[in-house]
Amino acid sequence: MPLFHSPPKSLCFLRLSAIGDVCHAVAAVQAVQRHWPETKITWIIGKVEAQLLNGLEGVELIIFDKKAGYAGMKAVWQQLKGRRFDALIHMQLALRASLLTVGIKATYKVGFNKQRAKEGQWLFTNKKINDVNSQHVLDSFLSFVEYLGVPKQSPKWTMPIAPSDLDWVNQRIPLQQNVLVISPAASKDERNWVTERYAQVADHASEQGYQVILCGSPSEREIQLGQQISQRMTHPVTNLIGQTSLKQLLALLQRADVVLAPDSGPAHMATTQGTPVIGLYAHSNPKRTGPYLSLNTTVSVYEQCLQQQYGKSSSELPWGTRVKGAELMNQITLDDVIEQFDILTTINKG
Template sequence: MFNTPAIRAIRSHYPDAHITLVSSEKNKLLVENYDQIDSVVYWDNKIRNLLPIALQAKKYKPELAIILHSHLPYDVLFAVMAGCQYILRNTFHIIPEWFQKWIVAEHQPPNCHVIQSKLNIIRYLGIDSADTRMEIPCEIEQLDKGNYHIVGFQMGASTQERRWPIKYFVELAQKLIDRDSSLQIKLIGSSRELELPEAFFVLLPEQYHNNIENLVGKTSLPSLLSQIKIMDVLVTGDTGPLHLAITLQRPTVSLFATADPKWTGPYQDLHLHTIINKKPSPNEGISASMDLITVDEVFDAVNKTLKD
């Protein structure tokens, strides 16, 4: 999602170019019909699959590789093996000296939002875009919302220290349902997070279970987008679903402690989003940092969003 403003700007600048997107298989349903690109090759970023996928891309005779998100050194090797004459790379890392001959312009992003850093790199191509809005690359189904409030819970995160405690989500659910007995809560997440709703339901008294719909591991990316689109607010840490909700212009309450919202938080429609950011003291340590965000803080933020 962070890449879409840059991709859109590149397409606008090069309307007649053939643009091939290199993406992961897990994002196939999201990007396969993206109208800003002409073709897609799917790569798992593993060295064992580099040659066959690079040869697949080579048939499109690429001249320029714009590397917006990837891992050294495989990304540069991929671009060279695909036949690119020029490589533009967005990186925080030092490029090994033996790679420098392939990279036309290595850009060290400033301390800014990741979306802006991607737009900054394409300035080397003479593209100066101020349009930072993310866009959904696929068609999504419009679901019937119903006549009740819907609150989404994304309990998982990329790392354990970025997760708000499950017991806090349970307490939040109880407080929200006690306030509004018709309110529905949708649990979302990937198939790698199936243990989270199990733990959630163990802790949640049975009288609240009918207000909860467990969608964890049960949605494709397009169907997840459809579910987020009917939410009145999504409660989440620094996760992919946060950025999907932002793109869909759905309100969010996002929880940050170890991550920095100035870098990966909401960057558009700021009036729709509440950021709760707690930095741990040196004595508290990273592992307990998300615990600093209280249930009452999140409840008040969700309440305010539902009233607005």
């Protein structure tokens, strides 16, 4: 039975981070907006993630600065003082996020099923979604809104991109130019692919007439990675690592014909734009965290890594089992990635 039989007046979503998961959550929020256009929606979100979603139509963003600790929580509670929501949709498992919900008033506080809730999340909610079967994180997020009463539907995204951000991209890429964007860095270095192979794929794309663009954050490790890839290439590359805002990056990913990325936020940002992604996976299951619309072009050695480490397949292990090791991404071959690039670019030409 759905939680609501008529449109609720107000809903509060809580998903603070990370960029990829916030992109998944947008699909759930916008499914609600399409079904219940009159429902007022508030979203409590992290500071960095809010930079990406600023201007999201019909959504009030309340920023939680996790670095501010308890003072950051009090700031959120102060902004919501005197307000009560029909439901709080608690999509974050971290204890810090659960503590933040204590000061938010809602008739229902909806969380993960106890089987999937971690860090005691079930103690902070009075309703649990039924879903324990969804493999992909995005499907589990959509299960929240289905529980509320929104019919099951395929995810769609309308992300806010300003004309100035589109202009920024157009100034850097000729109109008819084919583009491969490589976002080489994952959140941890061990989840990055081999630097030399990034360079070889980039050279291959250049030889097919593609403009190759590197993108990423301004962190020192990402800037160094971009420089190392550039130095190993024999063809020119446009290195924009550390030079884009999140909105400009989103506009760039929209303009790309193909995106190559490990398990990282830009892979999911590209998915919101309908841009094909070649995802590179070894440590986590792409069926759970891969680019949702590009799972068929993802290059994964996850299953073989599981066998090497546990002697079992993903179907025999707990949902979300991760594999550990600094060299696992080496098992992704250059040929496998080039094969996916050639398949996608043949489709694009067609």
